[in-house]
Amino acid sequence: MTTTVIEGAHVVTVSGAEYPGGHVVVEGNRITAVGAGPAPAVEGATVVDGRGCLLTPGFVNTHNHLYQWVTRGLAVDSTLFEWLTTLYPVWAGIDEHAVHTSASAALAQLALTGCTTTTDHHYVFPSDGGDVFAAEIRAAQDVGLRFHPCRGSMDLGRSDGGLPPDGVVEDRDTILAGSEAAIDRWHDPAPGSMLRVALAPCSPFSVTGELMRESAELARRRGVMLHTHLAETLDEEAFCRERFGCSPLEYVERFGWTGEDVWFAHAVHLDDTAVKRIGETGTGVAHCPSSNARLGAGIARTRDLRAAGARVSLGVDGAASNEAGSLLEEVRHALLFARAVGGPQALTVRDVLELATLGGAAVVGRTDEIGSLEAGKLADLALWRIDGLQHADVADPVAALVLGAPPPMELLLVNGRTVVERGHVRTVDVEALARECVAVHRTLIEKAG
Secondary structure, eight states, rough: OOOOEEEEEEOOOOSSSSSEEEEEEEEEEEEEEEEEESSSOOTTTTEEEEEEEEEEEEEEEEEOOOGGGGTTSSSSOOOHHHHHHHHEEEEEEEHHHHHHHHHHHHHHHHHTTTTTEEEEEEEOTTTTTTTTHHHHHHHHHHOOOOOEEEEEEEEOOGGTSSSGGGGOOOOOEEEEEEEHHHHHHHHHOOTTTTTTOEEEOOOOSSOOOHHHHHHHHHHHHHEEEEEESHHHHHHHHHHHHHHHHHHHHHHTOOOOOOOOTTTEEEEOOOOOHHHHHHHHTOOOEEOOOHHHHHHHHHOOHHHHHHTTOOEEEEOOTTTTSSSTTHHHHHHHHHHHHHHHOOTTTSHHHHHHHHIIIIIIIHHHTTTTTSSSSTTTOOOOOEEEEEETTTTTTTTSSHHHHSSSOOOOEEEEEEEEEEEEETTEEESSOOHHHHHHHHHHHHHHHHHHH
16 A cells, blocks of 8 residues: 655645645555644655645546547537537537547546546437447556446437437437446445446426436435436527426426435526526536536526535536536636626535535545545545645635636646656547547548438
8 A cells, every 4th residue: 555645735624624735645555644733653654745835635526528529619609508509410420439449538627627527418329320438437447546437318309399410419218228237236335435326307398208207216226426408598498388387406406306316407597596596406516617617507696505504516517518628627617607606605615625525525425535634535636736826826825726827736636646757647548539539520520411
């Protein structure tokens, strides 16, 4: 069992304490000590000089579509429904190789921006594409991030009144069998797990109510969590009002979709009643500020949701609607957008750091293991260098991280393993990945015609 000591950094535990010039001790895959001043001597330990750095828990990304990395830069001036209509034919061409390549690149970028745990929402399963779900899991194992993939689904095609083309949807029996098979094969509920599965019917405009109900029943029978898009745009609100006679939240509640085992992506267009309901049921929200802004969807009521008792976290969303794929960028945007509509006290710099860490841990049900720097928790942590020109004279190290330019990643540990060191991903060849992403992108565009 290896031991790593990081000392001299400004340590932000997120659970309350901060230690300027503090230390953290990691033994194996667990944190064993956190405190002020130099660390106690540990024979044989690897000592990391953290002077000039900020040490935080690793970030938790609660919404993404990893396969989209190779379809960036399309429909850049479109609304959500226009964007989806443009991209569905491109996504219909994905296969195992495309998904593994795309996921590997997106996960490497997440690592470079402080992420140690990520979810993913994969809902496109071409009949001739092979095992695309396994492909993204293999990518996460290669890069080394803790992974919560969501087995997504769509069964409401255009001919039945949904948005997606019929060629990219599955029938309900196939979806439910695939969902149970994903749980059987991949879900690991054990403490310290690197891989947990959730079920994730896509959205009110791409799935049937029957699928929503049966997925919820299956997830609860098997003890896994539930995830879906909700209340992202006014178009979605209008769709639900016209087709179902109610709001998106009222619609999914018919099928049991609130509670501590549920989290929604986006949740932008909520009235006071919906905010209160999400809060009182303890439902989670993945706030995706960059994607919502890129698509002109609006700004989520982050402060109100937190005040109501909702579990609120951050997500980068798919790279086709957020080409940066940076979780650190979401931290900054969450703060700025909240203040743009709610004033300078809407969120503090430490509030948004909490959204990215403990908030994410709460949404995926793992606050006992990740999200803060405490003895006994898993060794998922990020060491940011803030002693260069862009940050050295920023009075508050947390403000330097949140409001300043993105700082270099000095060290990223996931489960005690080095994934990023001195700004370089150590687990995969990012230059080769970049070249392969270009080739896959071109192939998908050619296949789409």
